[in-house]
Amino acid sequence: MFTIYLNRFTRRLGTLKWLKPFFLVLLFNGTVDSMAQKDVMLQAFYWDVPVDTEMKNGFWWDNLTSKAQELKNMGITAIWVPSPAKGNWGITDMGYGIYDHFDLGDYDQKGSVETRFGSRSELEIMIAGMQDTTNHQAPIEVYADIILNHIYGSDENAEANPAVKQYVFDEAFRNGSQFTPYPSNEITWVLPNARAGDYFIKIKGYCLNFDTAADNRGYDLQIDYQNSGFNEIFSWEKEPNNGDGQFNAFPASGASIRAFMDNKSDVDEFKVTAPGDQNIIIKLTSREQSNGDWNWGDQTKGYYPVEIWHNGVNLTVSILEAHTNTSLTFPVHTGPSEQNWKWNYSHFHPVDHNDWLGNWGNGDEIISNTKGYGNDLNTFSEEVQQRMNTWGVWLVERMKFDGFRLDFVRGFQESYAADWINSLPPKNSQQRFIVGEYWGSAQSIQDWVHTLDAHGARASAFDFPLKSVLTELCNKGEDFDMRQLNHAGLVRNNEGLHILSSAVVTFLENHDTGKEHDKWVTKDWHLGYAYILTHEGRPCLFYPHLYGVQLQDNQNSAHHVAIPPSLQKELLDLLFIRSTYLDGALTVLSQVGRPYPAEEASDVYVARRKAMRPSKGPSSLSTTATQQKDSGWMRPRMDGPPGRVRNWSMP
Structure with a gap:
């Protein structure tokens, strides 16, 4: 048998003396099988x-x-x-x-x-x-x-997308249900080869929350009608501008106007004068204003050119195109079995008049039609x-x-x-x-x-549930209740949500949590690894932990954490133990036993796991950790002949 002992502190002469958490293993001598x-x-x-x-x-x-x-x-x-x-x-x-x-x-x-x-x-x-x-x-x-969920594209991959155009003009309402708008900023509206003259462009919002201040319903309108490209010049919409004969003259080709949707019936109107034989290109981006700052908004707040009038004709039905970056073509692939596919809008949601986009759900359910990343396959x-x-x-x-x-x-x-x-x-x-x-x-x-x-x-x-518990174990120090380990994670779950250890990969950090400082393990990494490298489930180490690479927040470089060089040696010791000795079921002794005093169960964790049978010597060996009272605190006692016990504790 193989015993795992995790402890937070000990008491000396009636006063608490905090020690670094340590990990104690009991091993036996002899050759083991493979x-x-x-x-x-x-x-x-x-x-x-x-x-x-x-x-x-x-x-x-x-x-x-x-x-x-x-x-x-x-x-x-x-x-x-x-x-x-x-x-x-x-x-x-x-x-x-x-x-x-x-x-x-x-x-x-x-x-x-x-x-x-x-x-x-x-x-x-x-x-x-x-x-x-x-x-x-x-x-x-x-x-x-x-990645089986999506494919990205950029402006060079733009194409006319009639499915998205219809979805937007349906305002994401399909078959009696309201769905999620296609991201406003991912659509480029195009009037190809627009004739010379005046164009009156009406902008409408949908799926907006009109119970909040108008600051939450801002948008950028960019229009290029002289093949000028877009620039950083902007101005603000001026009232009155209600789309009923009242309008703002657009300042210049390539510029932008910042505006708000005041109420459900609000429609903003803008006039441009096109020179002819040029595309009119319209971009809309959701924005929010906060403390005077013009911030990026939720792009599933829908904005679109509901009407475009020229010489008394509304061009949105017959001529206006919605372009998306969904036309993906590649160099000719010449290697064996390499495919020369082309992708277009028909491969991505929404594909037709019955298709739709979902949101992120009410919890963590499957969200197969949600456009969270790139073009949703x-x-x-x-x-x-x-x-x-x-x-x-x-x-x-x-x-x-x-x-x-x-x-x-x-x-x-x-x-x-x-x-x-x-x-x-x-x-x-x-x-x-x-x-x-x-x-x-x-x-x-x-x-x-x-x-x-x-x-x-x-x-x-x-095992994301276990990651959450182990992060607290490492970061909280003496404030962590060790009893949380008794049924932590997917393998040891006792609420009917158990998964076989052969189907669970345990981890302490990964590339996603490693780029967001609020999810980091910031100290005592060895405790988390002591757990996953001795317990059931397949452990996955993180490269920066093994090689001492500093973590840095992807959004704010001021947040960073250094990984101690000593962690690699500790991981190597644990790797040796797992690969040499461990196999079989695990029992948490500090849960099934009787810690004394009982309230100290929150400060110690003892587990025993089956060890491998020696190829020589006795057919089985039981190495146990027992407890005895010592000034009101627990002290491990290691039983077994000399040479069969190894005490491995963290510095």
């Missing part, structure tokens, strides 16, 4: 990994290649790497702005050949190095981050499903990825994820490792795992 848990994975990146933007050179794959042997020696069995496909922002894209699925850093587009992480050849070298088994070394599996389309399945097969057969992490699985229906998983070629006659990012409650995560299982697909899930 069935201990060799399952530790590493998230081998973090947000905004370094890149040479000036030379357009990514070197992250090279960095990982240089660490392959070291990671093997540490006992890492798998790494999770960022999305390898070319992103919409080229050399700076972290991979989540996915653009071209078959460009892994070998086609010149979006301003660079390489991705932020390097070239395709460097990626292939890295994968081969991790998987190398020469000289009987253990391989490291490589899991790619996969219509994952109900057979063509979209087949394309994504084909891509997954290519990543396995051509790029040799061992498994995958699925990004934002809340964003699409479970059957779509299951079909994608089931389409992958097996590995050693088994389904490949899959873990989904469901950032939500234990109930929703369990539902997702079980639903995929019902569709014949096995997938693990990240």
Whole structure:
């Protein structure tokens, strides 16, 4: 047996003397067999990994290649790497702005050949190095981050989108229900080849909250009617301007007007005089005014040109076009099995007069029609499903990825994820490792795992509930109640929301939480890792924790936290313990036993886990931690012959 002891403080001579939390393990001597848990994975990146933007050179794959042997020696069995496909922002894209699925850093587009992480050849070298088994070394599996929910585009990908135009003019009201507007700022309204003369453009708002001050219903109106492009010059709307014969003359082509929707019946009208044979281009952006600042607004507050009059004719029905960045074309792909697809508006929500966009929901449920990132793929389309399945097969057969992490699985229906998983070629006659990012409650995560299982697909899930508890354990110090660990997370949940440990990936930090300071672990990282590296579930280490990389808030660089260099040694000790000794079920002794005094259960956590059977010596060995009264506090007593106990405590 193997006992885990976590304690916060001890008492000396009737006064409290606070000590750093420490972790105590009890081991036995002897050789063990090879069935201990060799399952530790590493998230081998973090947000905004370094890149040479000036030379357009990514070197992250090279960095990982240089660490392959070291990671093997540490006992890492798998790494999770960022999305390898070319992103919409080229050399700076972290991979989540996915653009071209078959460009892994070998086609010149979006301003660079390489991705932020390097070239395709460097990626292939890295994968081969991790998987190398020469000289009987253990391989490291490589899991790619996969985005199945969306594809990004930019202005160069603009096209006329009749489905979005109709959706906006329906004001997102479909089949008797109000849905979420298409983001106002992601539509460019175009009157192609406008004739010379005066145009009266009426702007309307919809899905706005008119119970609040007008400051919350602001918008920018930009109009280019002389092929001038847009500039930073702005002026304010002037009243009266109610769209009923009253209007503001637009100041100049390319400028903008700042305005408000005062009430439900408000329609603002603006006049431009076009020179002829030029497109009239209209952009609308939701804004909010606060303390005199003109701030970015919720873009699902809808604004659109409800009418455009020229020579007595309303042009919105027959001529006006709604352009979206949904026409995605790429250089000719020349590699084996690389597809030369083109994407257009028909592949993204809303696709027709029956389709709609949802919001972020009332909790953390599946939100398959929600346009949260880029162009939201219509994952109900057979063509979209087949394309994504084909891509997954290519990543396995051509790029040799061992498994995958699925990004934002809340964003699409479970059957779509299951079909994608089931389409992958097996590995050693088994389904490949899959873990989904469901950032939500234990109930929703369990539902997702079980639903995929019902569709014949096995997938693990990240333990976000446990992450929350472990962050408090590390950050709160003496204010943390250790009893919260008794049933923390998905594996030990006792409220009917348990998930098998084989389907749970535990972690302390990841690239998303690592870029937002309010989610960080800021001290005592070893406590969180002591938990996940000795408990059930598959632990995932975070690259900055293993290599001492300072975390910095992505929105405010003033927030940062340094990772102590000593943490790596502590992690290596824990890795050795897990890979050498641990296996089997776990019992929390401080819960089922009788701490004395009883109220001190909030200050100590003791768990016992089955250890591996020695290949020599007795067929079983029980090493226990007992408690005895000592000045009103608990003290561990280690039973066993000399040499069979190792006391490993944090400095």
